[in-house]
Amino acid sequence: MTLSPTLAAVRFGTGLSPQVPAPRGASDMLDRLAGPDHMAQRFPQPGWDVRVAGVMQWIRLRQNRKNGDAAVDAFREHARVFNAGYHADLARIVARAARTEDGFRERLAWFWADHFTVSEGQGRLRKTISGYTEDAVRPYITGRFGDLLVSAVMHPAMVSYLDQDRSVGPGSRRGQRGGGLNENLAREVLELHTLGVGGSYTQSDVRQLAELLTGLTVTKEGLPHFQPNSAEPGAEIVLGRSYGQERAADSGAIVRVLQDLAVHPDTARHLSAKLARHFLADTPPDGLVQAMAVRWIATDGDLLSVYGVLLDHPVSAEPTLRKVRRPLEFVAAATRALGPVDRLPEQGNRLIRTMLINPMRLMGQPLQRAPGPDGWPEAAEAWVTPQTLAARIQWGMDLAGRWPNLPDPRAFVDTALADLASPRTRFAAQAAEDRRSGIGLILSSPEFQRR
Amino acid sequence: MALTLDRRRFLSTLGCSLAASPFVTPMAFADMPSDNRLVVVILRGAMDGLDALQPYGDPDLVRLRPGFDTGPAGGALDLTGFHALAPGLADLMPLWRAGQLGFAQAVSTPYRGRRSHFDGQDILEAGTAGEVPPLSGRDGWLNRLLAGLPQATGRTAFAIGRDDMLLLRGEAPASSWAPDAALDLTQATRDLLLHVYHDDPLFRETAEEALLLSADGPDKRKEGQDKVEALFTFAAKQLSGSARIAALSIPGWDSHRNQANQLRRPYGRLAAGILRLQADLGPVWDRTTVLAMTEFGRTAAENGTRGTDHGTGGTLVVAGGAVRGGQVWGQWPGLAEADLLDRRDLMPTGDVRSYAAWAMRGLFGLDAAFLTSTVFPSVEMGPDPGLLA
Numbered sequence: 131m132t133l134s135p136t137l138a139a140v141r142f143g144t145g146l147s148p149q150v151p152a153p154r155g156a157s158d159m160l161d162r163l164a165g166p167d168h169m170a171q172r173f174p175q176p177g178w179d180v181r182v183a184g185v186m187q188w189i190r191l192r193q194n195r196k197n198g199d200a201a202v203d204a205f206r207e208h209a210r211v212f213n214a215g216y217h218a219d220l221a222r223i224v225a226r227a228a229r230t231e232d233g234f235r236e237r238l239a240w241f242w243a244d245h246f247t248v249s250e251g252q253g254r255l256r257k258t259i260s261g262y263t264e265d266a267v268r269p270y271i272t273g274r275f276g277d278l279l280v281s282a283v284m285h286p287a288m289v290s291y292l293d294q295d296r297s298v299g300p301g302s303r304r305g306q307r308g309g310g311l312n313e314n315l316a317r318e319v320l321e322l323h324t325l326g327v328g329g330s331y332t333q334s335d336v337r338q339l340a341e342l343l344t345g346l347t348v349t350k351e352g353l354p355h356f357q358p359n360s361a362e363p364g365a366e367i368v369l370g371r372s373y374g375q376e377r378a379a380d381s382g383a384i385v386r387v388l389q390d391l392a393v394h395p396d397t398a399r400h401l402s403a404k405l406a407r408h409f410l411a412d413t414p415p416d417g418l419v420q421a422m423a424v425r426w427i428a429t430d431g432d433l434l435s436v437y438g439v440l441l442d443h444p445v446s447a448e449p450t451l452r453k454v455r456r457p458l459e460f461v462a463a464a465t466r467a468l469g470p471v472d473r474l475p476e477q478g479n480r481l482i483r484t485m486l487i488n489p490m491r492l493m494g495q496p497l498q499r500a501p502g503p504d505g506w507p508e509a510a511e512a513w514v515t516p517q518t519l520a521a522r523i524q525w526g527m528d529l530a531g532r533w534p535n536l537p538d539p540r541a542f543v544d545t546a547l548a549d550l551a552s553p554r555t556r557f558a559a560q561a562a563e564d565r566r567s568g569i570g571l572i573l574s575s576p577e578f579q580r581r
Numbered sequence: 582m583a584l585t586l587d588r589r590r591f592l593s594t595l596g597c598s599l600a601a602s603p604f605v606t607p608m609a610f611a612d613m614p615s616d617n618r619l620v621v622v623i624l625r626g627a628m629d630g631l632d633a634l635q636p637y638g639d640p641d642l643v644r645l646r647p648g649f650d651t652g653p654a655g656g657a658l659d660l661t662g663f664h665a666l667a668p669g670l671a672d673l674m675p676l677w678r679a680g681q682l683g684f685a686q687a688v689s690t691p692y693r694g695r696r697s698h699f700d701g702q703d704i705l706e707a708g709t710a711g712e713v714p715p716l717s718g719r720d721g722w723l724n725r726l727l728a729g730l731p732q733a734t735g736r737t738a739f740a741i742g743r744d745d746m747l748l749l750r751g752e753a754p755a756s757s758w759a760p761d762a763a764l765d766l767t768q769a770t771r772d773l774l775l776h777v778y779h780d781d782p783l784f785r786e787t788a789e790e791a792l793l794l795s796a797d798g799p800d801k802r803k804e805g806q807d808k809v810e811a812l813f814t815f816a817a818k819q820l821s822g823s824a825r826i827a828a829l830s831i832p833g834w835d836s837h838r839n840q841a842n843q844l845r846r847p848y849g850r851l852a853a854g855i856l857r858l859q860a861d862l863g864p865v866w867d868r869t870t871v872l873a874m875t876e877f878g879r880t881a882a883e884n885g886t887r888g889t890d891h892g893t894g895g896t897l898v899v900a901g902g903a904v905r906g907g908q909v910w911g912q913w914p915g916l917a918e919a920d921l922l923d924r925r926d927l928m929p930t931g932d933v934r935s936y937a938a939w940a941m942r943g944l945f946g947l948d949a950a951f952l953t954s955t956v957f958p959s960v961e962m963g964p965d966p967g968l969l970a
Contacts, residue, residue: 516791558773567770576781
């Protein structure tokens with residue numbers, strides 16, 4: 131059994147579309163992935179630098195407010211534009227997914243942004259997260275995992291989020307004046323980003339890696355910085371290898387340890403299983419995970435090769451839809467199925483808030499606000515609760531109610547589901563009392579909610 | 582209007598078709614962990630405890646807050662001859678007189694120093710000592726409480742509203758529902774929805790429950806009812822049935838500027854919410870305890886913009902028919918400069934967790950060892966303050 135175009139679009143892409151043909155199959159998807167990132171060019175997301183500069187300006191203007199009404203107005207205007215950027219981020223994310231011929235890339239970008247979660251927070255993590263994922267994650271998802279790991283872990287967003295900027299080597303020049311080690315980033319690198327919680331590391335490895343990571347920090351302006359005065363002197367032993375004898379002036383030893391962790395057999399196994407679990411089933415077949423891990427090791431973590439094993443596995447082509455679409459996947463797929471959304475990013479804040487930002491919160495996946503560095507849950511049951519399902523159903527109905535030139539539900543059931551549509555859903559599509567509820571029911575159906 | 586009729590018809594058929602659902606049937610009056618009810622309200626943004634409960638008998642209060650209206654002379658309602666109730670909470674006076682409202686003064690979580698709302702709320706809801714809990718695998722103290730109630734089901738505790746409440750996050754199954762997620766479908770569409778879901782148990786059972794919960798939603802929300810009050814309406818509905826614990830939050834307490842103006846709305850919502858519970862719970866109100874708590878207090882002195890900044894010691898509001906109210910618990914630390922924490926904040930003399938622990942011990946008969954190890958690790962419960970009647 132080989133992967134059908136419908137399943138390629140639904141299981142590995144952002145869904146079916148009336149305008150964009152589904153991928154012909156696995157090799158078509160891999161070819162596109164190996165080519166240029168068209169959607170990043172068509173709907174560009176501002177990068178990290180622009181955004182942290184906006185944060186700095188926000189802080190300056192905020193402090194300035196005491197200097198009279200004009201200063202208050204200046205702050206308000208900046209805050210308005212700044213906050214609008216967060217809405218536009220989501221609109222661009224959805225627009226890319228709705229328009230793309232390379233849906234696997236969008237799904238992988240979401241997968242890896244989730245794997246390297248940084249959540250919205252205060253200060254430089256305020257409304258900047260899409261800049262981090264755009265700069266540090268998305269460009270690396272088709273290359274070697276080691277480069278993605280280095281890029282994400284050493285990015286100022288991650289360094290801030292997991293407190294690395296507060297960590298000081300106890301034996302460093304700064305450490306002798308006070309401050310101390312913070313193991314947060316080191317622990318998550320081993321536990322979440324690479325080897326996995328069951329991986330073969332010990333508390334000593336966490337501590338040694340934490341010492342090796344010292345010096346990695348962020349400037350006041352939110353830019354990457356290596357501070358030799360905070361770096362723990364001498365070599366550290368991580369998983370039996372020694373790093374950083376020469377720890378003078380740069381972060382080379384940190385890059386080396388991350389590159390080594392990226393091709394560790396535990397990492398290959400952990401991340402192969404995570405990919406398979408995300409795309410195929412909450413409990414993926416062991417043989418598939420094994421095959422992916424073998425390819426990982428054989429190719430030094432070449433992600434395209436590993437994706438290829440996943441796509442070619444017979445389970446990928448099985449018609450049973452085992453996974454539930456996450457809210458972002460659902461919202462994007464529904465929008466894509468309904469039609470053209472090129473102008474979505476230009477819509478007013480209010481529309482984006484009522485139609486995307488707020489509903490996704492009710493569905494349990496507020497933009498860039500995963501509960502912790504372990505990201506969003508994977509299990510179907512976590513996403514289908516009374517509140518979150520009600521929010522999905524109601525949103526589908528509301529979207530249909532607002533959509534201009536709504537298609538006929540009897541045609542839409544083929545557009546949105548093709549050969550996946552069940553007889554029950556086909557019946558509902560023709561029995562619905564009006565177009566709006568017909569479309570809403572199709573979007574609510576298990577075949578549309580699952581993938 | 583047609584919609585209203587439709588809905589009514591739709592709800593009556595709902596009752597029939599749902600009777601067969603394994604999800605819904607046996608719950609209603611099965612063995613309950615207890616007959617008592619606990620409502621925890623998180624006041625987000627740091628309520629000024631020195632304004633809600635004004636210790637006007639301390640002469641330093643007026644000295645520190647010369648620009649504020651303070652004590653009975655400023656329109657507050659005298660409670661103890663030393664404390665007065667903020668005018669914005671005046672609607673709660675009948676509860677105070679009936680012994681169904683009290684306050685714990687000078688309380689805080691163990692959080693000290695950085696005074697960040699986010700960290701403060703995380704610590705308040707995680708119930709941990711001091712440090713911000715680690716980001717992965719966080720859970721909340723109300724969820725850990727459920728582990729001590731052997732008969733608890735997924736319907737025993739409800740987090741209500743759009744907020745993701747860390748307070749109730751964790752291993753033990755619990756429900757969450759935002760009344761504004763309520764489904765508004767005609768009967769025909771509802772029937773078709775269940776038809777479409779028929780062969781997928783996860784979707785079918787969850788949708789059935791969502792339709793049931795939706796029936797408690799907008800229909801019950803009176804014309805023009807405030808959206809926060811609507812959360813209390815929903816809480817009362819659940820607590821009248823199988824639920825025993827409800828958690829919700831009221832935002833808007835971060836009063837850095839023009840505090841008197843800014844607090845009008847959150848005070849109004851807190852008072853209206855408590856009174857809504859009293860009205861809707863009927864006889865169950867007598868077995869109900871409401872704890873309204875905030876991440877930290879605010880500075881003892883007013884700032885330069887007729888507001889207050891982030892502080893430490895604050896006030897816990899305790900209400901309900903199960904409460905031995907009409908009193909203020911806890912030791913008063915004083916407001917003289919030497920008595921303040923860091924020469925700026927009310928010095929906490931009590932841990933808000935110990936009051937919550939005593940309330941849970943009284944309501945659910947939990948033993949102290951469980952409370953001080955699992956629910957609130959390493960809390961000092963101290964002597965019983967006697968919150969409950």
